Amino acid sequence: MLAAVIACAAPAAARAADPITIGLGMALTGGLAPSGKAALLAMQIWAEGVNAKGGLLGRPVKLVYYDDQSNPATVPGLYTKLLDVDHVDLVISGYGTNMVVPALPVIIQHQRTFLGLFALDANSEFHYPNYFSIVPTGGPHPKQSFAKPFFSVAMAQTPKPQTLAIVGADAEFAHNAIDGVRQLAKEAGLKIVYDRTYPPATADYSPIIRAIQVTNPDLVFVASYPPDTVGMLRAASEVGLQTKLFGGGMVGLQYTPLKVQLGPLMNGVVDYEFWLPTGKLATPAAMDFLKRYQAQAPAAGVDVLGYYLPPFAYADMQVLQAAVEGTKSLDQEKLADYLRSHTIHTITGDITFGPDGEWTEARVMEVQFHDVKGNDLAQFRDPGKTETILDPPPLKDGAIIYPYTKARQ
Incomplete structure (x- = not known):
């Protein structure tokens, strides 16, 4: 009887130790690569930090990513592979409107919750309820x-x-x-x-x-x-x-x-x-992230300051983490319901999602060089x-x- 219990428990323990996989395409070559590679480093820093604290739901997290080459034409195939071949647990976007929009039909077909990184009103034609935008545009007219x-x-x-x-x-x-x-x-x-x-x-x-x-x-x-x-x-x-x-x-x-x-x-x-390390934007949490990012950036060969996209790429992962921990689940509908109904705390400030997954309040700055x-x-x-x-x-x-x-x- 004891042997049977142990035999039953072993597969469950093994499953619990399997990583939670997070799939994405990212611009690692081409015109968007300078920011794409910096964004990926920020995501990796998040993953390292989460795994050092025991992962999500007691499981380590693993990023599964492919180079979209800054080319929108590559995106549908990459996300089809992530979902149908790699069978990733969670999926997020690469960088920019031009890369998020071609991913959305694949995401919608698979009924996945999806976070879009720096995409300007990408959901305006689809109105997909499980899409959420990580960019400081928003309000009633994104x-x-x-x-x-x-x-x-x-x-x-x-x-x-x-x-x-x-x-x-x-x-x-x-x-x-x-x-x-x-x-x-x-x-x-x-x-x-x-x-x-x-x-x-x-x-x-x-x-x-x-x-x-x-x-x-x-x-x-x-x-x-x-x-x-x-x-x-x-x-x-x-x-x-x-x-x-x-x-x-x-x-x-x-x-x-x-x-x-x-x-x-x-x-x-x-x-x-969208963000600069100045005034009230320079919170302790944001500056701590920046310190960690800048320590790794030279060896990674990416933007050594990281003031633009990296804080939001890290916040992107914080939003995903909040949904998973808040629901204690990887269920796509539960994750989406949570994001629609909660304010999420990130290093770039609090985020509340409104219609079409846009921020309820825009936070765009204008600067002069x-x-x-x-x-x-x-x-x-x-x-x-x-x-x-x-x-x-x-x-x-x-x-x-x-x-x-x-x-x-």
């Missing part, structure tokens, strides 16, 4: 919330701007951002004098900047991913773009490697930001030396240098 601080800064200037040029890549992120920009422009009474997209593989951006220049806009809003952000800034410098405010939705200016690469070309640009000299990394360690927070008012730490033509000098 697309507008991304660009709203840019317009808040612009429309506070004297005289008020009258005209706007909009440009972005022909891809999911830019389309969603531009949809929000058009609505904000309408509300502000701005005349749109240029509204075009360009192929994501564009190599020469000078013709685009020249075409914008012909329209003589007061404001230029750019919705770009890192490779085209670099191209746009170089072209604006070469052409000598004349405008009052330039930037808005340029992804990449938050990455330390791109800051070092671009240097003074960033001066005068007004762009979005200034006094960037050369390409030295050290100048970017203290954000206050090269970036002024212009919006929101509670975080504002300086005044804008206006217009762009003056600020870039």
